[in-house]
Amino acid sequence: MAFNLPEFLNQPLSIGNRTIPGRLVLAPLSKLGNVAFRELLAGYGGFGLMFSEMSSSRAVQHGTSNTIAGFMWRPKELEHLVCQLFGDDPDTMGRAARQVEKAGFFGVDINFGCSVASICRHGCGAELLKTPDLAVKIVAAIRRQVALPVFVKFRTGWQDDPQPAVDLARRFEDAGADALTFHPRVAPDRRTRPPKWAYIARVKEAVSIPLFGNGNVFSADDCRTMLNTTGCNGVALGRLAIARPWIFAQWTRGIAPDRDIYKTCALEMIDLLEKHFEPALAMRRLNRFFAYYASNFKFGHTFYARICKAQTPEDARQVVLDFYREAPETVTIPKITLLR
Numbered sequence: 001m002a003f004n005l006p007e008f009l010n011q012p013l014s015i016g017n018r019t020i021p022g023r024l025v026l027a028p029l030s031k032l033g034n035v036a037f038r039e040l041l042a043g044y045g046g047f048g049l050m051f052s053e054m055s056s057s058r059a060v061q062h063g064t065s066n067t068i069a070g071f072m073w074r075p076k077e078l079e080h081l082v083c084q085l086f087g088d089d090p091d092t093m094g095r096a097a098r099q100v101e102k103a104g105f106f107g108v109d110i111n112f113g114c115s116v117a118s119i120c121r122h123g124c125g126a127e128l129l130k131t132p133d134l135a136v137k138i139v140a141a142i143r144r145q146v147a148l149p150v151f152v153k154f155r156t157g158w159q160d161d162p163q164p165a166v167d168l169a170r171r172f173e174d175a176g177a178d179a180l181t182f183h184p185r186v187a188p189d190r191r192t193r194p195p196k197w198a199y200i201a202r203v204k205e206a207v208s209i210p211l212f213g214n215g216n217v218f219s220a221d222d223c224r225t226m227l228n229t230t231g232c233n234g235v236a237l238g239r240l241a242i243a244r245p246w247i248f249a250q251w252t253r254g255i256a257p258d259r260d261i262y263k264t265c266a267l268e269m270i271d272l273l274e275k276h277f278e279p280a281l282a283m284r285r286l287n288r289f290f291a292y293y294a295s296n297f298k299f300g301h302t303f304y305a306r307i308c309k310a311q312t313p314e315d316a317r318q319v320v321l322d323f324y325r326e327a328p329e330t331v332t333i334p335k336i337t338l339l340r
C-alpha cells in the first residue's frame with residue numbers, strides 16, 4: 001500500500017507525559033526560528049511542535065528575562081514550543097531547565113549538535129559528543145530538575161561511524177530523555193555532504209523513545225523516503241521550513257501554495273519582525289530570513305541583493321511589492337543547499 005504522508009504526519013505522538021498532535025516539527029535554527037518567524041508559522045499551522053533557537057544555559061538559569069536572544073516567546077505558543085539550551089555544566093543546565101519549565105514551555109531540548117566554532121570552543125554543542133560521559137550527565141541533571149519532556153538533539157559525532165551515536169542514544173534514553181532528534185552528519189561537516197539517513201535507522205533500532213529524523217528533507221518525497229527507510233517517528237524540518245513556512249500545512253492539510261502565499265508571507269514576516277524586535281535587530285533578522293525565502297525563486301539572488309539594500313522595513317516592503325509586479329518565477333525545490 002502506498003505510504004500516505006498526511007495520514008502519517010497527522011498521527012499524534014506521545015512524548016514523556018505529553019502528546020503532540022503531529023509528527024512534522026520545526027528544527028531549532030539559530031537567528032531564524034525566532035519569535036517573529038514562529039508567529040508567521042503559527043498562522044499556517046500544521047506542525048506538531050516547534051523548537052526554539054538555542055539559548056545559553058548560563059544566561060537562562062538566572063530567570064525568565066525576555067531579552068536573552070533566543071529566549072523570547074509569545075505566551076500563546078508555549079504549549080507547542082520546546083526551548084533549546086546549550087551548555088557544558090550539568091548543574092547550570094539543570095537550573096536553566098527549571099526556568100524553562102517555570103516559563104511554561106512544552107519541553108526542553110539539549111543541543112549536542114551545533115558544530116560552529118563559537119559554541120564548540122566553549123565545550124558546548126557537538127563538542128560534548130567527544131565526552132559522552134559528560135553529555136549523559138547533562139541529560140541526567142536536567143531530568144532530575146524537571147518533569148516536562150526532555151529532548152536531545154545530536155549528530156553522528158566526530159567520525160563517520162554510527163556506532164558511537166547508537167550507543168549514546170541508548171545512554172540518553174537511560175538517563176531520562178523522552179525523545180531524540182538525530183542529524184546524521186559528522187560534526188565538522190556544516191551541511192556540505194549529504195547526511196547519511198541509514199544512520200537514523202540504526203539509532204531508531206537502538207531506542208524505544210520517539211526519534212525525529214533530520215537533515216536535507218527538501219520535498220514531500222524526501223520526507224516520505226526518510227520515514228519509510230529509517231522508521232523514525234517524525235521529521236524535523238530546518239531550512240525548508242524557513243524558506244516555505246506554509247510547508248507544514250501543505251504536507252499535513254493539503255493547502256496548495258499559490259502566488260499570493262509567497263507575497264503575503266514576505267509582507268507578514270516584515271510586519272512581525274517590526275513588531276517583535278528593535279529596528280536594527282529586525283533588519284538583521286530580516287536579511288537572514290530573506291536569504292532562505294529568496295531561494296524559492298528562479299532569480300532569487302537578484303531579489304535578495306535588492307532586499308539587502310533595504311534600510312527600513314518600509315524599504316523592504318517596497319522591494320517585495322516591486323518584485324511581485326515582475327511576476328517572479330518560483331522553483332519546485334528551493335536552492336537552500338547553496339546557503340552556508
Ligand SMILES: Cc1cc2nc3c(=O)[nH]c(=O)nc-3n(C[C@H](O)[C@H](O)[C@H](O)COP(=O)(O)O)c2cc1C
Nearest residue numbers: 027028029030053054113183215216217237238239
Ligand atoms: C542557520 C542555521 C542555524 C541552526 N541553528 C541550530 C540551533 O540553534 N540548534 C540546533 O540544534 N541546530 C541548529 N541548526 C541545525 C538544524 O537544526 C538542522 O539540524 C540542520 O539545518 C539540518 O536540517 P535541514 O537540512 O532540514 O536544514 C542550525 C542550522 C542552520 C542552517
